[in-house]
Amino acid sequence: MKTRPIRAAMAAAAAAALALTAACSGGGDDDGKITLSVGLFGDFGFGPLYEEYTKLHPEIEFEERIAEFADHHTNLTTHLATGSGAADIEAVEVGYISQYTAQPDRFHNLLDLGAADLEGQWLDWKWQQALSKDGESLIGLGTDVGGMAMCYRRDLFEQAGLPVERDEVSALWAGSWEDYVEVGRLYSAATGGDSFFESSGNMFRAMVEQADEGVYDREDNLVVESNPAIGDAWDLTVEAIEAGMSNRLQAWTPEWNAGFNEGTFATIICPAWMTSYIETNAPDSAGLWDIATVPGGAGNMGGSHLVLPAQGDHPEEAYEFIEWLTAPEQQLKVFESTGNFPSTPGLYEDEALTGLTKPYFNDAPVGQIFTAAAQAVRPQYQGPLQGDVLATIGQGLGRIEDGSQTPDEAWTQVLADLESF
């Protein structure tokens, strides 16, 4: 009877497998614990806050998933469309938020979950950005805003014979972006052609973010061709490229990351969140970077919201958490640990915020600098494909940078590419 033991063994194995799967699937909510998944791009500095929240609410646990910036939003859109795979809580960057407010039924309406009473807590425009067109549903609560400043390398400025102290540096280009380009010329001349900034796309974007109207009008029509602010920004950027000021880097690439430490460029547009990026990317350059004001007035670049996809199973718990997480006290803690600037104006008078300095940036008063930047921001309407439009124009500038096209050819192709949007 050779068959018996084999069969018995197989039956036992099958039973064990069944038992195992049962055990695995039973481990979830049965013990009263709820695991909230949080989908982010990059580190938002929430780590210690999860722990703090779990202490307050022992039944809640967290699982953080971090993806790259572009992948994160692509994945989120796919998960929303297919109805599964999204985290309970997802971060959305401002360049993508209109794309999602256009389909509010894919998200839990936070107005129904208790956000209706909290409107005054955020900057007005931050709140508006997460509202659907009809104003009936709110899909997200604001985390940080990206009021702009200009980060610069003190050592490189000194070598080029330029002023080094932040007030003097700010004064260099206090007038306009034209002044900034002039300083760039001086810098290039003094250093024998070193790059003044990292990528022309970023400079272009900063100028566009400062305009009253960006790449879309309020009816969601693309106005790239007709908006004079865009044309002016393009022309000035091209001028800077032709003067050889750009380091021709592309954001988020290894070369770009290395540039912060190696000093291949002297300035970079610095929204508040960029400060922590520089700090973690160039730990050896402490004291070399400093922060001045940005030319051309105030503007917002970046910043995020936390949204709750409708497919999530724990809307109440998730909402309660993000309400806590985006409350002024917690936003202040995030600012202190990472530099992401709060979107709640209640804090802007708070000494704990305005008094904050960053040793890495030569003790720059980041609290003051970014409070002033955030308060001066005039909101600009963000259209549905904001991020993609800016990326397409940025690529046009990239083609001028690498010499494959003349400015006119690049502009023509940008307009042709935008036709397909």
Next chain:
Amino acid sequence: MTIAAKRTADPTGRSSPTAPRRFQLLRYRLDLKASPYLYIAPFFVLFAVFGLFPLAYTAWVSTHEWSLLSDAHVFVGLGNYQTLLGDRYFWNALGNTLSILLLATVPQLLAALLLAHLLTLRLRGQTFWRMGMLLPNVASVVAVAVIFSQLFGRDFGLVNWVLESLGAGRVDWQSGSATSHIAIAVMVAWKWTGYNALIYLAAMQSVPREVYEAAHLDGASRMQQLFHVTVPMIRPTIVFTVIVSTIYGLQIFAEPQLFGGGGPNGVTGGASRQFQTLTLYLYEHGFNRGFEFGYASAVAWTMFLVIVLVALLNYLFIRRIRSDS
């Protein structure tokens, strides 16, 4: 096995078949006839579910204006294919793909042939060398692409550092067409050369010794032996590697995508689309703004046809090896 055991144990007792007996007989016949099909069925079922069905469904989707973002799917017939053939970015992507394919496959297979030839010689630590060949292939594509992208970096890349110290200028590998194709081809070749070399080696070992001895007596050098004896003898294997590399090469995605970096250049294959391959073109339309699955499906089917065509051409080309010998 169990059935056979039962069968020999059972028929001893009864001579006249009763009802349960007949049932058993029936079951036995059914077992004999149907079981083989049942055993191979899982493959075909899986193939139908994960291969055939998606293929057919993709064809169906490709005839629609089908965006992931909206629930309305409008039938447009061959409209997507028409747009596709009229899009110069598609032809650009096709050109890039073929260029990278040539740059990657031809040197790679020649190198594999030479390496395999070297491995047939008596070497010390034979197993070590042979296993070493396979190591690049075991590494994940993403890891390979990330590391090579850094090696080919403009400012801090090792390749440029070497070029510079040799007195040659720095190269902005990413921004040029030819340079970016070369960089990507190197990644592909690095990963697959060893793999193909091992396959050639296996084939070479089945070539009879006598043939070489005869060639040797006729005064053929080692190189002549390789190209006039070995290559014709392992022709089926060469056909296999050429076709497999072609199929792989026409579908490369991770290498150009990661080479382009995290931003929009990773989707369009550089600011001028200088290294956008067909798969990246598909990705741009299917998994980006718009999420145009209908159009992306049309791209997928067109790619399928291109692959069949190129594989066929390759096959015809390689077949000539025999007539030469």
